[in-house]
Amino acid sequence: MATEVTDFYGRRYRVGESDRELLGHSRNWVLAAACVAMLVAGAGQYGFGLIVGGDYWLLAIWVATQAVAVFPMAWLRERLHVKPMLAMPAGAVLTAAGDLFQGPATAVLGGLGAAVVYGTCFGVVAKWFPERRTYLGLVSGSFAAGAVLFATPLPIIALVVITAAGIVLREPPADWWPAKPDPRKWALDKTVNLSLRHSRPAIRNYTPGQLLRCPTSAVMYVLVACAAAAWLFDVAYTAAFVASSGWGYAFAAVTVCVLTLASGVARWATGWAGEQFGVGRVVRAALALGALGQLLMIVAGQHQSGVLMVFAALLVGTTAGCCYALLPALVEAHFGDQAGLLNFGLVYSAKAVGGIVGIGLATTMVAMYGFAAGFLLAAGLGVLGAVAAAMLRQPGVPRLLVPA
Template sequence: MTTADLSTSVPFREVTDANGRTYRLGESDIDIMGRKRKWMVILPWVGMMGISSAEYAFASAEDTLHHAHNWNSGHIYWMMTVWVFFQAAVAMPAGRLRETGRLPARWAMMLGATGTLLGYLSLAYAPHVIFAYIGFSVFSGMGAGMVYATCVNMVGKWYPERRGGKTGFVNGGFAYGSVPFVFIFTGFMDITNFRWVLVSAGLFLAALVACAGFFFRDPPKNWWPAEVDPLNPPADPRARRALEKNPPAMKQYSPGEAWRTGRVALMWCCLACTSGVNIFGIAFQVDIGQDAGFAAGIVATAMSLKAIVNGTGRGVIGWLSDLYGRKKCLLHVCVILGLAQFGIIWSAEMKSLPLFLFFSAVSGFGGGAIFPMFAAMTADYFGENNNATNYGMVYSSKLVSGLGAGMGFLVVDAWGLNGAFILAGSISFFAGFLALFLAAPGRDRKGNPLVKAGPAPVIRETD
């Protein structure tokens, strides 16, 4: 039995709207878990910060790991690529296990904490590079995938009426939580102290994830906050505008039903393009900065700025998407991300540090903002009950986009850094073109139902 299936002593009623969607009303967040639902924003945010350094700060440790272990630089980039592969690969099966009750949220977070620790231990003590691939790329990647999927879906379940800003805030922890470690790995860690630095980081981050996850709890299926009327415009102007711009799913779609709408495949392709560009930038912005002659400390500052804006941008774009709609914001983000790649090339060729820092920040904003858009949009399109699996299908696009590091290494080798960044910018524009065709199942591109509503709503009281 999962926490979502636990009954409470508080009576509730189930309301079925004219489209056939059911809402469970009457139980407050305190009735269900003994605390305000804002904790299901704060705790997932902390958990996301605990896994962020494995992706966003790893490139900053490249030089030290290369000299400490005598690993080829290519191994570092492919290690990151394999990490992203396993992080994405575990999202859908973990989501399915969560929804069937076989993997409670708390245990998913504990497994994620264990994987995080194993990843850092392997980077510190691996006797051969293959052990680093197994410990960091496989176990740490899978652990991060469990934490990511659990945290993002948790907040969407507790805020079904206004999920954009909350999802963006939680998602942001996956980026700016890495900022201290970018500086530590770049400016403090060297071949004389790398082992204790990595082990200390692993222990601290694993404890952070485990402590946050210990208090996780899911709401019941179809739960809806009692103070927000699902059948009429809510009194809260923020919730009212969010629901007008991003109306809830017409029904709770199963993974098979969601796939058959064709939207999952389109979202998969769009996210594959944009997240690939994001990962490429994380891996190679240090290189293009150093190639332009900027000092290592300056490049670290640029990467930290990128991570900070990447994280805060997720919260900002999530909030804006509640105001103006997910699709409109997604289109703007794709264009911004594409333009930023060309801006990085321009600033590096001019050797202009202010411009390089500016476009690094813009690239970070665009690269981060895409993720909360798709996380919230998946629930908007297909409902919350199967969102862990449905978003897992969309997020599995990182199985391909993770090649942004490994394949990026080959593209840079063949075309140079400028050619690789031009390709990245072009891919971002293509993703924006794909996003033009997105629309919620059962609704037109303006959000209006395609078919006439059915009978009057049905209300069932439950003791």
């Protein structure tokens, strides 16, 4: 029997129903289905960069469309109460059309399809795991790991796998919470909720409109745009840079695989670091170390050091994965969790700016000044992002608190 409880902050929770009662099986099946669907949807991001022969503007169009569309697609789905069983097949058709890699039109369709899948999977998993936000890193990491599928028959795989995942993805009742832990203890007890050791919850829940009017959102937007631009530059240009530095295509492919898989694996494991050291600290450190990795890429290419190149790719991929995995927690820590995916979608849309700068406009810079200039720009953007992360302040909280 379901009952409603309220915590210290006034947040409501629906407790008393288990996931097995509501689904007929463990909620872990929902997590697994979401990860598989995201793996397939994310493959197009790398397909446009690799299969279409280096037409980087197509990749920029795909990325910009996907990033911008996450918020409106999620808003429409919530507004119209579209169930995942209906949203996912639509996303599958759009993703399959995009995976034909035939030009700007398919890049837009692929980006829209990925946005539908991304928003649906992210939203459903967040509702089923309200006490385990780190699991969102598994979903995000699967999207990044889609690079391993870019050379497969993606349209067929997208239609079958994403549609099948939609059958498994079902949403819980509003404000659902599992039997354990007690949500009232979770809101206050640092021994139960480890993330409270380094950050307090948002002072209140912000709607998307209120978020846009808050200066903190502008700082966070800059942070995400810088991180995305640096990361997407690496995704687009690493293979060409490695090949132009004297290595063969095989080593270039290995380097790209290390880069992308490191990002995916890091997203799966980053939640622990955020709980132990604080989300803000980990994001700042990741951006700074990522900038160092960009510089190491240049050194490795100039000295033709294969070991250093692989290490640099590992460092860049890992730190980028950390930033993306912790972004949902960063948004919730500043703006609350009530709007959930909608607030995240607004901040995530900064990835579109990063795609245009890091992929599209970088084409001109690389053509004029070489790859080293592009990696220097990526390093500078990483440093700027770290500075922006250091400037983040929770809205409504004074800089100096009265001692207890």
